[in-house]
Amino acid sequence: MIPVTGIDKLLDGFLLRILSNAVVILVFATLVPGCASTPTNLAEIDADADSRVLPMIALEGYRGDENFFVKYRVGDRIRYAGGNWSNRLELIETPLTPRPNYATPTLVSMEYHQETPWKSLPQVLVQVPVLGVDQWHLLRNRLLRAVVPDNGKGVVVDFGYTEYFLFYDENGEFQATRLTDKPTNYQVHTILRFDEFMRRGRPILEAYLKEQGITETEFVFNTGDTGWYSLPFLYVNTNRHLLVFIRNEPQRAVAVTSVPGLKSGQAFGHVMRSHLTNLLLRPVSSLYRLFFVVTDTTISTFRFDWLTGLADKPVPALSDAPPMDLQSWESELEKIARNSESAGSIDFLVDGETFFTRFVDAVTSAEHSVQLQTYIFDNDDFAVRIAELLKRRSNEGVDVKVLLDGLGTIGGTMSDSESLPEQHEPPASVRRFLETDSQVDVRQKANPWFTGDHIKSTIIDQKTAYVGGMNIGREYRYDWHDLMMELRGPVVSKLAREFRTSWMHSGPLGDLGYVISQNSPTVKSTSDEGHPLRVLLTAPGNYEIYKAQLKAIQRAQRYIYVQNAYFTDDRLLRELVMARRRGVDVRVIIPMETDHGPITRSNVLAANVMLKHGIRVYIYPGFSHVKAAIYDGWVCVGSANFDRLSLRLNRELNITSSDPTVAGQLLERLFVPDFLGSPELTEPIPERWIDHMVEIVSDFMY
Numbered sequence: 001m002i003p004v005t006g007i008d009k010l011l012d013g014f015l016l017r018i019l020s021n022a023v024v025i026l027v028f029a030t031l032v033p034g035c036a037s038t039p040t041n042l043a044e045i046d047a048d049a050d051s052r053v054l055p056m057i058a059l060e061g062y063r064g065d066e067n068f069f070v071k072y073r074v075g076d077r078i079r080y081a082g083g084n085w086s087n088r089l090e091l092i093e094t095p096l097t098p099r100p101n102y103a104t105p106t107l108v109s110m111e112y113h114q115e116t117p118w119k120s121l122p123q124v125l126v127q128v129p130v131l132g133v134d135q136w137h138l139l140r141n142r143l144l145r146a147v148v149p150d151n152g153k154g155v156v157v158d159f160g161y162t163e164y165f166l167f168y169d170e171n172g173e174f175q176a177t178r179l180t181d182k183p184t185n186y187q188v189h190t191i192l193r194f195d196e197f198m199r200r201g202r203p204i205l206e207a208y209l210k211e212q213g214i215t216e217t218e219f220v221f222n223t224g225d226t227g228w229y230s231l232p233f234l235y236v237n238t239n240r241h242l243l244v245f246i247r248n249e250p251q252r253a254v255a256v257t258s259v260p261g262l263k264s265g266q267a268f269g270h271v272m273r274s275h276l277t278n279l280l281l282r283p284v285s286s287l288y289r290l291f292f293v294v295t296d297t298t299i300s301t302f303r304f305d306w307l308t309g310l311a312d313k314p315v316p317a318l319s320d321a322p323p324m325d326l327q328s329w330e331s332e333l334e335k336i337a338r339n340s341e342s343a344g345s346i347d348f349l350v351d352g353e354t355f356f357t358r359f360v361d362a363v364t365s366a367e368h369s370v371q372l373q374t375y376i377f378d379n380d381d382f383a384v385r386i387a388e389l390l391k392r393r394s395n396e397g398v399d400v401k402v403l404l405d406g407l408g409t410i411g412g413t414m415s416d417s418e419s420l421p422e423q424h425e426p427p428a429s430v431r432r433f434l435e436t437d438s439q440v441d442v443r444q445k446a447n448p449w450f451t452g453d454h455i456k457s458t459i460i461d462q463k464t465a466y467v468g469g470m471n472i473g474r475e476y477r478y479d480w481h482d483l484m485m486e487l488r489g490p491v492v493s494k495l496a497r498e499f500r501t502s503w504m505h506s507g508p509l510g511d512l513g514y515v516i517s518q519n520s521p522t523v524k525s526t527s528d529e530g531h532p533l534r535v536l537l538t539a540p541g542n543y544e545i546y547k548a549q550l551k552a553i554q555r556a557q558r559y560i561y562v563q564n565a566y567f568t569d570d571r572l573l574r575e576l577v578m579a580r581r582r583g584v585d586v587r588v589i590i591p592m593e594t595d596h597g598p599i600t601r602s603n604v605l606a607a608n609v610m611l612k613h614g615i616r617v618y619i620y621p622g623f624s625h626v627k628a629a630i631y632d633g634w635v636c637v638g639s640a641n642f643d644r645l646s647l648r649l650n651r652e653l654n655i656t657s658s659d660p661t662v663a664g665q666l667l668e669r670l671f672v673p674d675f676l677g678s679p680e681l682t683e684p685i686p687e688r689w690i691d692h693m694v695e696i697v698s699d700f701m702y
Helices: 007-028 044-053 134-142 192-210 260-277 279-283 283-301 324-338 351-363 381-395 407-410 430-435 474-479 491-505 509-520 544-555 568-582 599-610 644-649 658-676 689-701
Strands: 056-064 067-074 077-084 106-109 112-113 126-128 151-157 163-168 176-177 187-193 218-224 229-236 241-247 344-350 368-374 397-406 441-445 457-460 464-468 485-486 529-538 558-565 587-591 616-621 628-631 634-638 652-657
Touching: 044 106, 056 218, 056 229, 077 260, 126 218, 126 464, 126 599, 134 176, 134 192, 134 218, 134 241, 134 616, 163 344, 163 397, 192 599, 241 464, 260 279, 260 407, 260 509, 260 544, 279 283, 283 509, 283 644, 324 529, 324 544, 344 351, 344 491, 351 381, 351 474, 351 485, 368 381, 381 397, 381 430, 381 474, 397 407, 397 430, 397 491, 407 441, 430 441, 441 491, 457 491, 464 491, 464 544, 464 634, 485 491, 491 529, 491 652, 529 544, 529 658, 544 568, 544 634, 544 652, 558 568, 558 658, 568 599, 587 599, 599 616, 616 658, 628 658, 634 658
Parallel strands: 106 241, 151 187, 368 397, 397 441, 558 587, 587 616
Antiparallel strands: 056 067, 056 126, 067 077, 077 112, 151 163, 163 176, 218 229, 229 241, 344 485, 344 529, 368 457, 457 464, 464 485, 529 652, 558 628, 628 634, 634 652
């Protein structure tokens, strides 16, 4: 039986109480429609510069089914702007059944600004009434005062594709900025989702319109918002329950990835450097890694068919044996792990909304340093926003270091999220983008013998650390299910040491830098406050994560819960089957589709094997990138997959704990909701003959 607590109901109730006051949501209505044609004179774009300090006041607004047009005043100058919104809205036909509530709002950017009037406008345009800034402020203040605190904190409103931070400044004036532009002296109080607070804000909006005598079914608010990325106009359509925010964005030149073969060329050049320059700077570590790659490949080639003799044996009933002795288990881990047990607080952050809100809040509040290591730093719109935040903080005096895996980042930029806005123009080089006009120090790790550094960690001011499975990219923020941890306390010093070692090894001193970092004194915390925590690693010749999980599976007596997207290691699969055959309750959550086609088909075979031998298999609806497991109360969470690369070749980092509070938190926040929300597999998934060939290849590639 999965232990279920009332935590989700408590959280839901708390959220509803917040949202009931949050009628507030319209507060974000600091936008309007925007998209259109291209300016005839690019120099006219500079006319937009005044809006950084002066409000843009709409004088006339027109909308059609495909385009919108705005005539506005900024200071004493008249401007004309517009854009195309045909791919964002459905205004052509009136729905037979109007939606009952306002949909998640659409955010579009003004595509051009010009001084000369439009030469001609489509005849089918509808002129939209314009309401003043004072009218907007009256409505906004009614909605926001109940939810936005004025004590140095603010509220994050999630639009589903971008986030804004709402707060009252020291003068009591309301302000709205992108979350990544949040002032350093403000903290996030709570997160509100737009659709929920809009549902509760609708009665206040309707009461306001009636009070003001506004009978039109569509109109535009002037919000008075200023600055780049401000939301100066809000288009409201009460008949169709639509809100459209128009954003003022700077027009900037950017090197984009449209050059044919650019990414392939970058990958080829990086591979050459990884095997030529890297051999000069890191000869010992490169040859050391080659030895283990060859050795592991040879051993994997001659693996035996471990299923022989198990197929015809009945699956036993679940055991009622006591769980494994965790104190004895921790003593055994001292022999397996390089890092001794440490301590600290741990908070599991499930999914991108929770993690990245906390992450951005920490980065914007950093006083001294930000040390970020990631396997993929993408070039999509969300990753660019994070890059801009890091650049801003570096220019404000914070020491920002970014460590990228070369092939991981280049490969990650070769594919786009399905939700990526069409108008996004990605920078050609993530490293160049981070370094341009900033003080960010960037190093890109080499990939000798096509191995990589899969660790994802960020350390803020040497006090707070974030580790887990999320890279920097849109998929991790908006599309995928994933998990990170926020850590504080003595364990952070161990994570800081791992970062320093990787940073020095990736620098110009190479192997010498590694030796220096290993012999540098480590600042050790004298505090042991928090939960017992341990850092486990995978590195060439160091299989701590693999060995520990194999031993944990073999020791478990009551239950094993695993969630992982990549099941290609036959030894781990065998031990899970053997655990179930001695009566352990083994449950596994996997996604039906992964981000790698071969892994998807390999997972089909793994799922069928587990099902056949009594393991309960749950298919996560969507893509889960989570790497988490609990073995009789021992938690193991981090970046490592259940595949050959993560367990024996790449660099990986997991956090483990035998503390019952930690296990309880992971059960409540991750496993219980995911077991309940994922259909259980009851019949084998159809297999194809080629799946077995793909599985053999996957065992070597992943």
